[in-house]
Amino acid sequence: MAKHDPALSLLFHALADPTRRSILTRLAETPARVTDLAGPTGLRLPTVMRHLSVLEEAGLITTSKDGRIRTCAIVPEALDPVRTWLDEQRAIWEARLDRLDAFVMNVMKESEE
Amino acid sequence: MAKHDPALSLLFHALADPTRRSILTRLAETPARVTDLAGPTGLRLPTVMRHLSVLEEAGLITTSKDGRIRTCAIVPEALDPVRTWLDEQRAIWEARLDRLDAFVMNVMKESEE
DNA sequence: ATCATGCTTAGCCATGTCGCTAACTATCGC
DNA sequence: GCGATAGTTAGCGACATGGCTAAGCATGAT
Numbered sequence: 001m002a003k004h005d006p007a008l009s010l011l012f013h014a015l016a017d018p019t020r021r022s023i024l025t026r027l028a029e030t031p032a033r034v035t036d037l038a039g040p041t042g043l044r045l046p047t048v049m050r051h052l053s054v055l056e057e058a059g060l061i062t063t064s065k066d067g068r069i070r071t072c073a074i075v076p077e078a079l080d081p082v083r084t085w086l087d088e089q090r091a092i093w094e095a096r097l098d099r100l101d102a103f104v105m106n107v108m109k110e111s112e113e
Numbered sequence: 114m115a116k117h118d119p120a121l122s123l124l125f126h127a128l129a130d131p132t133r134r135s136i137l138t139r140l141a142e143t144p145a146r147v148t149d150l151a152g153p154t155g156l157r158l159p160t161v162m163r164h165l166s167v168l169e170e171a172g173l174i175t176t177s178k179d180g181r182i183r184t185c186a187i188v189p190e191a192l193d194p195v196r197t198w199l200d201e202q203r204a205i206w207e208a209r210l211d212r213l214d215a216f217v218m219n220v221m222k223e224s225e226e
Numbered sequence: 227a228t229c230a231t232g233c234t235t236a237g238c239c240a241t242g243t244c245g246c247t248a249a250c251t252a253t254c255g256c
Numbered sequence: 257g258c259g260a261t262a263g264t265t266a267g268c269g270a271c272a273t274g275g276c277t278a279a280g281c282a283t284g285a286t
Binding site for chain 1: 266
């Protein structure tokens with residue numbers, strides 16, 4: 001069941017940064033050049049490049065170079081593993097909710113911090 | 114719309130670590146003491162404590178102390194923002210798939226690296 | 227009162243992250 | 257070829273992360 005999936009770690013880590021998430025939503029509109037992505041963020045090119053590497057290594061985007069222009073685009077199915085993991089967790093978590101009842105009541109009594 | 118949601122960053126960052134994910138799946142079975150969580154991971158107590166703080170600050174778990182024993186439990190609804198974000202993204206990404214067609218064909222022609 | 231247990235705090239170390247600048251390479255338009 | 261444009265590489269600094277040990281504190285059992 002892939003307990004310690006490294007791909008999952010890459011994905012979550014890539015998504016943990018607000019700049020990278022905004023790059024993703026920007027790319028969701030339409031593919032863009034590196035400079036196009038740097039503009040809105042207010043970041044320098046090398047900085048954007050690094051974010052793009054992280055996104056690409058996580059498999060969230062693809063890039064291709066035509067002449068001196070590198071175009072970046074999202075890879076829609078890249079989020080599938082995340083969604084799968086989330087579904088698995090929700091299934092387990094909800095299945096065990098009954099076991100939590102006693103604990104929750106304990107918490108409501110105890111946690112006054 | 115929450116473009117740069119800090120809570121989302123906390124969540125994704127918390128989930129990016131395999132150890133923390135395994136702690137979560139362990140807690141999905143049943144609430145546990147700190148020592149119970151340290152055992153399987155092979156990590157020292159202070160290390161586990163840090164992971165627990167990260168998880169708690171992200172809102173993924175609750176802890177309560179009874180005597181000298183701290184009990185940890187998952188917060189099932191904590192994953193909701195992640196799920197919401199994923200749903201939003203999928204909606205946008207899929208809606209723009211048509212715009213990607215031209216690019217994808219370009220990629221298949223270009224990317225031989 | 228004493229001792230073992232369970233957690234907590236403080237602090238160290240190696241490594242990773244995120245921003246930058248400066249300098250380099252590679253293309254495109256003339 | 258020359259200069260502007262687009263991207264890349266190298267390397268720096270500040271800070272975060274993930275592991276550890278050692279020592280402290282609080283509670284429960286004897």
